[in-house]
Amino acid sequence: MSEQTGQTPLPSTRLSRLGRWVSWGLLLVAATAAILPLYWMTTGSLKLQSDAMKTPPEWFPENPTVANYEKLFGGQEGGAWSGKRPASRWLVNSLLVAVSISVSAVFTSALAGYALWKLSFTGRRVAFWLVVATMMLPRQVSLIPLYLMVVGLDWMDSYPGLIAPFLCYPFGIFLVRQFMMQVPDELLAAARIDGAGPWRIFWHIVLPMSRPALGAVAIFSFMGAWNEYLWQLIVTNRPAMYTLPVGVSKLVTTLSQFDLGLAMAGATVAFLPMLAVFVMFQRYFVQGVSVGALKG
Amino acid sequence: MSSVMTASSVPRFRRGGWVFLLPAGAPFIAFVLWPLIHGVSLGFFDVQLGETRFVGLANYRRLLDDETFWAAVQNTCGFVVLVVPIVWVLSLGISALVYPMGSFARSFFRFAFYVPVVAGGVCLAMVWMWIFDQQFGLLNHITGSLMGVQVDWLGRTDTALASLAVVVISWSLGQPIIIFLAALGGIPPELYEAARIDGAGPLRRFWHVTLPLLRPASLFVLVTQTIGVFQVFVVVLLLTVNGGPAHSTRTIVYGMYETAFTPMYDFDYAAAQGSVLLVALGTIAVLQFRLLGRQTRLD
Numbered sequence: 001m002s003e004q005t006g007q008t009p010l011p012s013t014r015l016s017r018l019g020r021w022v023s024w025g026l027l028l029v030a031a032t033a034a035i036l037p038l039y040w041m042t043t044g045s046l047k048l049q050s051d052a053m054k055t056p057p058e059w060f061p062e063n064p065t066v067a068n069y070e071k072l073f074g075g076q077e078g079g080a081w082s083g084k085r086p087a088s089r090w091l092v093n094s095l096l097v098a099v100s101i102s103v104s105a106v107f108t109s110a111l112a113g114y115a116l117w118k119l120s121f122t123g124r125r126v127a128f129w130l131v132v133a134t135m136m137l138p139r140q141v142s143l144i145p146l147y148l149m150v151v152g153l154d155w156m157d158s159y160p161g162l163i164a165p166f167l168c169y170p171f172g173i174f175l176v177r178q179f180m181m182q183v184p185d186e187l188l189a190a191a192r193i194d195g196a197g198p199w200r201i202f203w204h205i206v207l208p209m210s211r212p213a214l215g216a217v218a219i220f221s222f223m224g225a226w227n228e229y230l231w232q233l234i235v236t237n238r239p240a241m242y243t244l245p246v247g248v249s250k251l252v253t254t255l256s257q258f259d260l261g262l263a264m265a266g267a268t269v270a271f272l273p274m275l276a277v278f279v280m281f282q283r284y285f286v287q288g289v290s291v292g293a294l295k296g
Numbered sequence: 297m298s299s300v301m302t303a304s305s306v307p308r309f310r311r312g313g314w315v316f317l318l319p320a321g322a323p324f325i326a327f328v329l330w331p332l333i334h335g336v337s338l339g340f341f342d343v344q345l346g347e348t349r350f351v352g353l354a355n356y357r358r359l360l361d362d363e364t365f366w367a368a369v370q371n372t373c374g375f376v377v378l379v380v381p382i383v384w385v386l387s388l389g390i391s392a393l394v395y396p397m398g399s400f401a402r403s404f405f406r407f408a409f410y411v412p413v414v415a416g417g418v419c420l421a422m423v424w425m426w427i428f429d430q431q432f433g434l435l436n437h438i439t440g441s442l443m444g445v446q447v448d449w450l451g452r453t454d455t456a457l458a459s460l461a462v463v464v465i466s467w468s469l470g471q472p473i474i475i476f477l478a479a480l481g482g483i484p485p486e487l488y489e490a491a492r493i494d495g496a497g498p499l500r501r502f503w504h505v506t507l508p509l510l511r512p513a514s515l516f517v518l519v520t521q522t523i524g525v526f527q528v529f530v531v532v533l534l535l536t537v538n539g540g541p542a543h544s545t546r547t548i549v550y551g552m553y554e555t556a557f558t559p560m561y562d563f564d565y566a567a568a569q570g571s572v573l574l575v576a577l578g579t580i581a582v583l584q585f586r587l588l589g590r591q592t593r594l595d
Contacts, residue, residue: 023393030390031408034466038415040434041423053432112320121313134328136581138527140549141570142331144338144556144563149331167323227416229530234557245418249534252422260426267419278414282407289471290478
């Protein structure tokens, strides 16, 4: 990680006053374009269908309403899930799945990263290259075998079916191992002279020092699970087992008419928790992305 | 990946390695490695109601004559050609502008461009569905009032793919920007100083110092983006009707999904399509690393 915050650029890299204004202007335009869809989604969730379809469009909702959210959490009259509260269940499902996957990814990546870094066993190199290869290869290839497996185990419409394929997170193993390589060898040598075994070294030295990498693994696996779509779409048939992305996408495909406000409310409910996680743990996102890229 | 295998001066522990590896190893073999191998092998079989028969290359021969598959291959390549260079240029340009502006600007723009990544494909697809709408969409409102043009963006064969590419680009900038900003921080300022003394202006400094030194980061961005764009799926499923109009947006992964999970349930044929994707991505990764890796060393 070459985080350079706080370092003042040398005069040669400093821009002139005019250049600075032009840069800010260009960048703000680009950033606005990137954020605009999400603004449109969030404000759209506060509009009734009639307001959402207005031309010219309302840049700010003139009659903001929470009716879409009431509809979303209160069940759709006459819909496939009438009388239930599907969206709250989807939220719970998504949280449960994402948290389980994240916890498992941290646990397995920490141990495996350590094993691949400092422990000796036959096939260590092969194991490491398998991790790197599976990290790069498209997951879709395993989709059908995994589906057949889940059907065979009777795990359709169940949490094990949603979670199991993601218990091990190859990118996390890679990330933790690359990060652990920064732990100075002298530290480990000293601990070994003091008689510490692999478990004690892992628990007392390596684990505390790899906390940033583990934070990154937690965040990335959480985000991956929260935004996962294809797998969750395939293994869920019952609305009660949908996760947020699946449920939200079905708002469009199931209902006869595209209720814009309702769809935007669903998308906003899927977006805001992840945004909150991102805002709180932004540091780890940055670390995770840069460790993965630059230490490779 | 040169630092990956460096030997360490501390002797490794002789025993106990497998114990640490087991919690990850068991799910890795069961849910990652085995399905991958099974997925490739399935392509050589014919699976019919519990009965599996080896058919050699029959599924692949069928692929050769399958026009929808070739349309998917062509569109997938179209996505890569449209998205990857634009993402590379935009993220590199944005990072180069942001980096000298100090730490506040860096955090601010890094955040702004990463938010769409966090939002994920489904949320963005939902809102873009509305933005692209011919009647009530924001885009047609803007193009209509600026240029007097209103387009059925997702309904025309000549605009649908490019429209989806815009959506993909919108959530692809965050990661490369983080990578380029970190890599820019690793360039020694003395190099810029030396270039300046030699009389190089900002553009020449960018061309002769920044760009060559960012090659490893560029390589990583190009490879990961290519791999990511090859797997485009969500936008096709949610924003188009069966990869239409006229198969102009169907991608390889969408084709796989349709073959395996719509009422066809043709698992082996879908697996064959997956294997083609696997081979393509494996080849691209190796080639890109070889090509750009050699250039880096020559410098």
